[in-house]
Amino acid sequence: xxxxxxxxxxxxxxxxxxxxxxxxxxxxxxxxxxxxxxxxxxxxxxxxxxxxxxxxxxxxxxxxxxxxxxxxxxxxxxxxxxxxxxxxxxxxxxxxxxxxxxxxxxxxxxxxxxxxxxxxxxxxxxxxxxxxxxxxxxxxxxxxxxxxxxxxxxxxxxxxxxxxxxxxxxxxxxxxxxxxxxxxxxxxxxxxxxxxxxxxxxxxxxxxxxxxxxxxxxxxxxxxxxxxxxxxxxxxxxxxxxxxxxxxxxxxxxxxxx
Numbered sequence: 001x002x003x004x005x006x007x008x009x010x011x012x013x014x015x016x017x018x019x020x021x022x023x024x025x026x027x028x029x030x031x032x033x034x035x036x037x038x039x040x041x042x043x044x045x046x047x048x049x050x051x052x053x054x055x056x057x058x059x060x061x062x063x064x065x066x067x068x069x070x071x072x073x074x075x076x077x078x079x080x081x082x083x084x085x086x087x088x089x090x091x092x093x094x095x096x097x098x099x100x101x102x103x104x105x106x107x108x109x110x111x112x113x114x115x116x117x118x119x120x121x122x123x124x125x126x127x128x129x130x131x132x133x134x135x136x137x138x139x140x141x142x143x144x145x146x147x148x149x150x151x152x153x154x155x156x157x158x159x160x161x162x163x164x165x166x167x168x169x170x171x172x173x174x175x176x177x178x179x180x181x182x183x184x185x186x187x188x189x190x191x192x193x194x195x196x197x198x199x200x201x202x203x204x205x206x207x208x209x210x211x212x213x214x215x216x217x218x219x220x221x222x223x224x225x226x227x228x229x230x231x232x233x234x235x236x237x238x239x240x241x242x243x244x245x246x247x248x249x250x251x252x253x254x255x256x257x258x
Contacts, residue, residue, distance in 0.1 A: 024064050025224065027054055028084035031069040032161035036186045036248050037090055049248040053107060054088050056240050057215075061231030073139040073160070076101060079216060086217050086224065090180065092141045092210030102219050104228040106212025107241070108253045111201040112142060113181045115188065117169050120176055124200040129154045132175035135165040142178045145208045150178075170195055178202065182253055 029046065033039035037050040046067055058065035070078045075091075078084045079101060086104075093103045114124035114134075122128040130153040136142045138158045146156055157174055159165040165177045170192045176199065179187075187193040215228050235241045236254065245253060 024066055025058070025086060026068045026084045027058070027065045028068050028070045028075050028078055028087045028089060029054075030072040030075065030089040032072055033163055034090060034183060037183065049244060050088065050090060052244045052247075053235070053241065056235045056244060057088075057107070057228060057231035059231075060234035060238075060240070061227045063227060063231070072137075076216070079218060085221075086215045086228065088215045090213055091216050093212055093214045094141060094210040095207060096144075097210075097216070100219075101216045102221070102225055103214035103216055104225055105232050106214045106254075107232050109212040110181045110253050111204070112145065112178060112209055113184055113201050114176050114178050114199040115169065115184050115193075116176045116197045116199045117172055117174065118195040120197065120199075122176065122199055124202050126150055126153050128199075129176060133157055133173075135159055135168060135174040135177035137162045137165060137179070141209050142180075145202065145205065146178055148205070148208060149202070166192060182249060185249070 029038055029050070034048075034050075036048050038046055038048040040046050046069070051067070054065065054067070057063075068084050070084060070089075072089065075084075075087055075089060076097070079087055087101075091097070093106060097103075114122075114129070116122060120132070122132065126149055129150055133155045134146060134150055135157045136146045136159070138160060143156075143158065146154075150156065157168070159168070162179060162183060165174070165179070166187050168174050169177050181201065184193075184198065188196060188198060215225075217225050217228070241254060242252065
């Protein structure tokens with residue numbers, strides 16, 4: 001992940017934000033729970049690390065943002081059709097997606113990992129998972145990666161939501177699953193995930209797994225992209241990003257010097 005270039009001063013930030021904030025900015029988040037990043041509470045209010053980060057970025061950029069839950073497998077079409085203005089739902093920046101949409105600078109980066117079910121001991125490699133049933137969420141970089149590297153030797157099972165995959169792993173209906181490391185830390189620390197074991201990180205392939213998580217926007221909407229970049233840079237520089245992260249995770253999830 002490259003270092004985010006900081007703006008020269010508050011005046012530049014204010015100028016960008018004023019341009020982009022003329023109208024309400026509808027931020028598309030996945031309608032499916034994805035703790036600890038985003039999930040509705042008992043009253044239906046969304047909370048989590050990414051929800052707080054969205055709020056902080058929008059505040060820093062002077063944007064009037066409104067959360068708009070959208071089904072994950074339809075979230076890019078919703079952006080392209082104008083139903084939402086930006087995607088901030090742990091979406092990896094990949095070359096394939098950049099053929100269709102633009103991205104802000106990244107606001108976090110974590111590795112992809114394999115988690116095994118009860119009694120499963122295997123290396124997180126195609127040979128190690130040979131003959132096992134591997135679960136992945138559809139329309140994610142994990143699905144693309146698993147189809148590229150694991151499908152020839154492993155049975156893949158697709159899930160509409162990560163929560164469904166978690167449930168099936170805990171119930172023993174699949175042997176392992178691939179997902180984001182931080183999401184799996186939260187799962188493994190829960191009562192549901194007590195049965196399961198972190199098998200390790202998959203081998204990095206940036207062409208599939210991307211170069212971090214960014215806000216997806218429509219191509220050509222440079223004012224909004226630059227306003228979001230300004231907000232991201234501001235919360236990293238002033239420590240807000242680290243402060244929010246410390247409330248959810250034991251270690252940083254942004255790689256500053258790459």
